[in-house]
Amino acid sequence: MSEQQAIERVPSGVPGLDTILSGGFPKGGIHILQGPPGAGKTTLGNQICYHHAAAGGQALYVTLLSETHARMLLHLGTMDFFDASRLPEQISYISGLGALDGDGLSGLVTLLRREIAGRKATVMVLDGLVAAEDRAASDTEFKKFIQELQTQAALYGCTVFLLTTAKGQAIPPEHTMVDGIIELTDVRFGSRTERGLFVNKLRGSDYLAGRHPFRITAEGLMVYPRIEAAFREVTRPDEARSGRLSTGVGGLDAMLGGGMIEATVTGLLGPSGIGKTSLGLHFLGGSSATEPGLFFGFYETPPRLVQQAASLGLDLEGAIARGDVEILWQPQGEELQDALAHRLLDAVQRRSVRRLFLDGLGGFIEASVEPGRMSRFFAVLVNELRARGVTTLYTMETRDLIGPGIQMPITGMSSMVESLIAMRYVEHQRRTCRLLSVVKVRGSGFDPALREFIITGGHGLRLAGSFEGAKDLLSGFARERGGPDPSSSISEGP
Template structure:
């Protein structure tokens, strides 16, 4: 549905990082919402995190339990979490056990107790933890639906928002789903030997929201939702500046080949096998960082200490620039990571530090972090589009698996739509010697030198040499001097004479 514009006062912010972005601002006031998930999914933490945030904003909360853990045990488990604040209890957050009421007076008695307590305590948020007990106590499905309806009518009249916590339904659409204003499902999905927590808004009346699954984490600070980047940034956050200026690569000969440098606010990719010097090219690019063009290295494989060492060997003083605050580094070991967490951290750092030069050393690290690999092209498209409109000149590296091969297969699907500029690094064998070779494959909307160049990595950095005009079949990796016929390959086994 099209996004509905509400007044800010119609919203009840959850205060959960990322969740309000998924909900386009938070819950709707007076709505009844269901938090659904298996035991251990994080429902109780989420509800309490929302409760303490609501209280911190001046609201009053009634947290009701039905055949759930005791209040003593509940508080004991909440105490290590940073959002827990005992000063809010019981003045702003009241905990009420109503299971005995449910057993003695049934659904009607429970509704009456909740109505009375909400009114007496002037609650603006009501949490009912253990809705499954109500469902089991209902004689029929109609009675269960009637309970939700009556609760909705009573609390809506006094302006209270309701959260109902329940276990995951065995049915695709349970009777309770038709009655509530929204359903938020929590799940813990097994991925090989690992697992990833996921939140999905299955229903949300009166407003648009970000559909589909979104990863979330449970940390000492509570729950943090990581909206899918391609959903969050369906459209870039601002207009594309479309600048015509050039940004130096840090290698004078390469700048000359591509018309003065990389187009400003463009995205480039360096393809090449391991050892070709992809990181070295990136360090030259970052060595041009300054107060007007702060730089960031976002890497997966080499630690900051190793990066500084590599830069020193090349004659680049990135340590000095780091101390000056014009060069920054973020390192993420390629272990169990959440793809959207990486993207969110990257964009947050770029915005906070005013980055203008970005080197992502190993786009493959994003691929390895993707729980669903089919997402990666959409994720990268959203990320690169946002970086462009922020005015960032970005250089990616991507590794080719084979060092010498004539049939080159790029590891990124749809690369032409993701990047404006492509530089290709190769190894070439000629006269029993291995050479490094660079070729500019693409510079969008710009003329460039397409000749093949040998380059060397020296103590003074990268040096580009003349073209490979004296050899043929260079792109196969098995170059031959011009005019020299290819020798016929001899079989390893000879046929025996009869």
């Protein structure tokens, strides 16, 4: 048995945090919960206590210089995890300020020892460690105080959490002695802020490094492990598959060599209004009880999608009623990039989804406060989807309605997907035509011809054959044959 497996854990009860901590906090250790005022330290400390009590444990919450117990309980009363029936038998609130003022750090240690033993506490939170540090005559005295707490924690099997606001030292003296350090932050990114959690130390244990975004909701803290860390290794063995899934458009299936290869990712590029969502609805039209489908989108509400599908001759409403398809609509706003990804993966897991239409990738891009991580984020996300046997079709909107080039919004995106389909407008003989071409199918032959397609009421999207008799199609302005061809390209974004 490895050292990590041998360490007994105390679960935090905070969604996502125990995943980051590889199961929870090492039992009997001392852990610092650190952050600026308003970061969520008190909420986190109480959330740990109430979860511990709900699991049958005894919790002791000790305050120094902080809000009164009455005000704290008033604020906690708005949280779903708060349970007044646990007071005071399983969760006790006491003040240590009197002992600290009267007898200094030694008096506080005596109080904590007596209360831990008397209440048989298995979790203790000391809120306001900075007040104890201010009473210390030297770093050495404060280190002795931390050492005394370690002795009591080990003696009674009590896991201790120290809540503090960092005072700005490069390495505070207590950081070298404690078993774990959790840092809560609230950082500005332009006009918005995003809360983040770091594990700076977890002695004798592995953990997911880096910044993990979190929210404070009515349920308490909700932490979303960073996708690149949480799924750096896929959760199940990947396997190459040879089956094909229909796109729902017969002509396009033929161009792809028989449909979309199972458990692969296909990118669908094109300008606004070209028909990307319509094609995705055709793809979801093939969903069934054995091939459940999921629509994960940002732009169209479920009622509008059902209406749009009906206009294409597709019974999306019936598929939803049968449970073959689920629609998850994410209203655009200040979403968390990692929260969106976990919501997507949870939905895939819950229904064993096999057909995923992600409309569109721009919703993830707009949710990101760190654009530089998008390529890594997307690479890890799609690897996990492949390993789960999901065949994914996602859309990306191109910048120009008509023009000679298609620019990918994220550098390296084209290398992360197995297939690419481009849709574009072209002006020909005083009318706007829609064209479709298969740009890439990895490991398979495909038809690279430019084909016109039409979208009709009741019949949906269908290919109308090759676009013959014109040149300069990729420039966006088709001409009759004769004269030089302009260049065109598909390029990566900045």
